[in-house]
Amino acid sequence: MAVKGGSFTRLGVNYGTLGDDLPSAARSVALLKSLGARAVKIYDANPAILRALAGTGLRVSIMVPNEIVPSLGANASLADAWVANNLAPFYPAVRVRYLLVGNEILSYASLANSTWHFLVPAMANIHRALRARSVRDVKVGTTLAMDALATAFPPSAGAFRADIAGPVMRPLLHFLSKTRSYYFVDAYPYLAWASNPSSIRLDYALFAANSFLSYIDPESNLTYTNLLDQMCDAVVAAMGRLGFGDVPIAVAETGWPNAGDPNQIGANVHNAATYNRNLARRMAVRPAAGTPARPGAAMPVFVFSLYNEDRKPGPGTERHWGLLSPDGKQVYEVDLSGRRPLESYPPLPLPETDEPYNGKIWCVLDAEGKAAANTTAVGAALAYACGQGTGTCDAIRPGGPCYQPNTLVTHAS
Structure with a gap:
């Protein structure tokens, strides 16, 4: 079944702000447009960013923070107040198209008792608050990581985790279907490949144009030529198992790190540029390519992320997903419109981290830097x-x- 998700648009970009000395909101919006982005997703409802986006024509996604989801789910008046304070002052000058309630909430077991059961009620309350203001072109959703699935391979075997399938996913999918909204998935072929590089070919994960690799799903008999399609169709199969095979998909986050720790395989400028350039070219195809399970289906896609954010905790890759460095300079050239021919880009540096690291690694205590230890x-x-x-x-x-x-x-x- 081909599921049409609306008119196909060029790539959007995730605009995070966990970095020191990042460009101003106005400068960041100008940089987004210079990259060829047509949409942007932010991780809150930052008023300075929203003011900078007014009148730009960029399609905007805003987000409700995880910590207030329980209160919005329990109290409809609080949801109405959130919309009144965070969306109403900027709409319609800012082209808000998606309002995402929470970020990967179902990935945190620590939130199981306090938040999970409030997720769908919070989404419903936000939706009602929008309708009360006659706002009908803003879709309500939530972002989910691939770990919402217990099984993702082969794609036809996709199934949600047992702890969320009935109590959370079924009502969530019912809400998305009823409101004609999207299942927003954070899908990172890099993470899937890096966890199993001996079984997954790198060029398959990178949409490599010179790759003749393909995978045939033994159950569906569908042929796959890249890892992102596999991941999306695993979600399609999981939704179908619960009776909601018609819910369209949006890719809320995808990308490739441009650097990382010595033991983080494949995190380099060569692969990051290759992935995002190939993704842009693929997303620019008309009519939309869709996926093997949903040929021709159009879906919003957001690249992660605008900047290398140096205040993000965790391994080195966490601070190196950006298209731009914190000073606003491109880490590598990329045209998100997908119109630039691949052969017109300058040569990339050779990848030096595509094989597992076999050397020694030392931990050094930082007692004086910006991230000084306690x-x-x-x-x-x-x-x-x-x-x-x-x-x-x-x-x-x-x-x-x-x-x-x-x-x-x-x-x-």
Whole structure:
């Protein structure tokens, strides 16, 4: 079945702000347009960003923070107040098209008791608040990571996790179907490939134009030529198992990191540029290519992300998904409209991290930088680790080869 999701548009971009000294909102909007983006997704309802987006024609997605989802689900008047304070002052000058309630809420087991059961009621209350203001062109949804699925391979076997399938996903899909909204999935072929590089070809994950690789699903007999299509169709199959095979899909986040830690395979400028350039070309095809399970289906797609955000915690890749560095310069050239021929781009640096890293890795304590560690907490952790009697700390005990200099920084490192 070909599911039509509205007129197909060019790629959008996720605009996060967890970085130091990022360009102003006005400058960021200008940069978005210079990249060829036609849409932008932000992770809140930042008034400065929304003011900068007014009158630009960019299609905008705004987000309700996870922490207030329970209150919006429990109290319709609070949902109405949120819409009144965060959307109404900017609409319709800002072309808000999607209002996303929460970000990957079902990925956090810690929110299971406090938040999961409020997700759909919060979405319903937000939807009613929009309708009360005669706002009918803003779709309400929520973003879900691929870990909402218990099974994703082969695509035809896609199924939601048992803990959410009945209590959360069925009412969620019913809401999306009734309101003609989208299932917003965060789909990262990089993460799937990097977790199993020996079984998945890199060029298959990168939409490589010179790749003749394909995978035939043994149950559906559908042929796949790239990993993103597989991931999307696994979601299609999972929705179909619950009786909602007609809900359209939007890709809320996808992309490829341009750098990472030494042991993070494939995170480099060459692969990031290749992925996003090929994605842009693919998304520009008319009529829309769709996926094997939904040929011709149009879907919104948002690249992650606008900037390398240096304040994001976690491994190195977390701070290197950007199309731009924090000073606004392109990490690599890319035309998100998809019109630029691939052969017109300048040569990319050779990929140097496409094989597993076999060297040694050292941890070094940062006691002075912007992300300085809490030395009191580190000292307590060091004392605990060295008190386990395993010999781990023999080298830094008095007389050991690494005892001097006798400081917390050197011992913890």
